[in-house]
Amino acid sequence: MMVERVREFAHREGLLSQDDRVVVAVSGGPDSVALLDMLDRLRGELGLVLFVVHLDHCLRGKEAREDAEFVEDVARSRGLPFVLGVEDVAEFARREGCSVEEGAREVRYRFLERVARNLRADKVALGHTRDDQAETVLMRLIRGGGRRGLGGMAPRRGKFVRPLLQISRREILDYLREGGLPFKEDSTNRDLSFLRNRVRHILLPLLEKRFNPGISEVLSKEAEVWRAEDEYLETLAERAFEDILRDRGEKRIVLDIGGLLRYHIAIRRRVARLAYREVTGDLPDFEATERLLRAAEEGGWVDLPGGVRAQRAGGVLALRRGEVPPFxxxxxxxxxxxxxxxxxxxxxxxxxxxxxxxxxxxxxxxxxxxxxxxxxxxxxxxxxxxxxxxxxxxxxxxxxxxxxxxxxxxxxxxxxxxxxxxxxxxxxxxxxxxxxxxxxxxxxxxxxxxxxxxx
Missing domain, CATH: 3.50.40.10 (Phenylalanyl-trna Synthetase, Chain B, domain 3)
Structure with missing residues (x-):
């Protein structure tokens, strides 16, 4: 039974605890409707307190308003509290200089974090499935994301949990049909201007037809392996970073060159990324990481994105962001x-x-x-x-x-x-x-x- 599979997965991954207050993100689509139904079935056993939350992205006009009304009706029919948010994603994307797809994701996560904080929720449940995981891995492979990117989506990240991550989309549709559960279809899911939709409707079907019918399951399992290995390597890199750290301050880091160069290149890259993140708050891309490592190995200066300058001198590698004001x-x-x-x-x-x-x-x-x-x-x-x-x-x-x-x-x-x-x-x-x-x-x-x- 699928509910039992979800319960076991949630227990194994530590996604849900007894008496958790859980925000359930429900778009009205099949995945989120199935997620809500399964958590509602587990509500009594686990003592969960559920809140149904929906966000109108202001991208689909009447259709979006109908989706919001549908989700509210679903929540009311189950006796669950409903929270509606409205955010202008197009305006956010224009203001931030990002794509609508990226803007929608950022706005959505900010909204859910804010709602969870206001409701004192312990978890935020998302309806991502095994197929979503496969799509994410392919998207990150196309864009370039290293081992961390190929690890896909984690079952848990902070308060965010993904109880359906080992369930396929086909299984979700069968579950809804057998339970007579209605859902809505988002018309933008067919818009091929979005990379995820091109992966979903063009690339994945091609891989399934011409190469491997079980490609989604393969990619999902590989992501689990890559993610575990990435976590282990990141732990090693964090230890190495602290070991060779000579000084840190506001927007600056100083590392011991001899210590850095003794490590394997896989760890050196990660240490370089950690050092960059320390002074900027962001992770560098592959090119910036390699330029930083070349400066460490060969000496001299290097200017990096984000206003960061790095220099090897006197046995250390120094990174600084911006100028030091006179004091x-x-x-x-x-x-x-x-x-x-x-x-x-x-x-x-x-x-x-x-x-x-x-x-x-x-x-x-x-x-x-x-x-x-x-x-x-x-x-x-x-x-x-x-x-x-x-x-x-x-x-x-x-x-x-x-x-x-x-x-x-x-x-x-x-x-x-x-x-x-x-x-x-x-x-x-x-x-x-x-x-x-x-x-x-x-x-x-x-x-x-x-x-x-x-x-």
Whole structure:
């Protein structure tokens, strides 16, 4: 019995739990009507609280309004609450610069998430079938989606669950016919201007007729294998990413080159994608990923989509999105100073003279003779012409040259903070302490400054 198959699949995949509040997305088509009927049959056994939700995309005029009325009648006949949404998908697509097909999907998911939040729902049930899975795999193969794309749709993604993912469309139609359940046909499902419809009505029938009658089942099973392997590889990549991560901050990432290049290319690609996503929120395409990896292997600069620049220098690969704005903050003595642009907190306090072995600092801590401080103290970004007399040297050097010698990638130099007073630079944080700050034998009070990363 199909309901039993759905119940077992939902249990195995963790799609439904006892007493779940479930938003059921019902378009009025055969898949969603069958989904609603099966969940309604399971409602008593699982203690489910169901909400029937329908979205009018404002694309089909009278036909769409009739579909909404049909779904409302179905909900009322079952004693279930009904929620109707109306969204202008064409206007959304025009505003966002995407296709109507893409816009409809985005609007639909946003709407369902909003409704689920308002209803305090635990799950949102979608009526995708095995045939939908096969179509999705083919579409992503055509567009190019890598192993992740070929994994198709997951049975569960966050609150979204797909209880019918192992049921064929033919089985759905048989189920509706045997149960005498009416449904609606969406005329846009025959519009061949949409890629999914071309796959559904042209490509899949051709593959079934000329190559394999069971192609939908094959693609669905392959998607399950690809998805599991992708999840495993992604877990390995996430561990590798954390292992070679040297620094992270707002819109920037720094990775250890040696560590990155030790991994297999399959993991390197995924780590590169994770790094890009960290600074943009989006995943790069294949070409951008390969360009980023070439920069890691060969050195130099690379400009990537989304305003991202990457550079290999000093044993690291740095990625940054956008420019670091100039910054200047008064340094709080006996307090903490947040330097958001650098992702650092500077803690400063006056202390007695520390032991000699720590007087040069450890890169993250500087000890400054309080008598050497002239006027107010500031933490700021570097300026053209900034100079410092490095610890142990007689003459001065440009801060830019000090950063170069310190192997700080050019991409990251503008975010390195300087501690300055009215006479100039006392500390290039994490890179170089000024000779002027040296703690001497007669020093009685010392300004200790410690730089800590913002967690």
């Amino acid at each position: 200047r903050y008064p340094l709080a003595v006996s307090g903490r100073t947040m330097v958001r642009e650098a992702g650092l907190i500077l803690e400063a306090e006056l202390v007695g003279r520390p032991p000699p072995e720590v007087l040069k600092g450890d890169g993250c801590t500087a000890y400054i003779d309080w008598r050497a401080v002239k006027g107010n103290l500031w933490v700021r970004s570097r300026l053209p012409g900034d100079r410092i007399r490095p610890f142990g040297m007689c003459g001065t050097r440009k801060v830019k040259d000090v950063l170069i010698d310190g192997k700080v990638p050019r991409l990251l130099r503008d975010k390195v903070p300087l501690v300055v007073d009215e006479e100039g630079v006392l500390w290039v944080v994490g890179v170089c302490l000024s000779e002027r700050a040296r703690v001497g034998e007669e020093t009685e009070r010392v300004l200790r400054i410690t730089a800590r990363k913002v967690k």
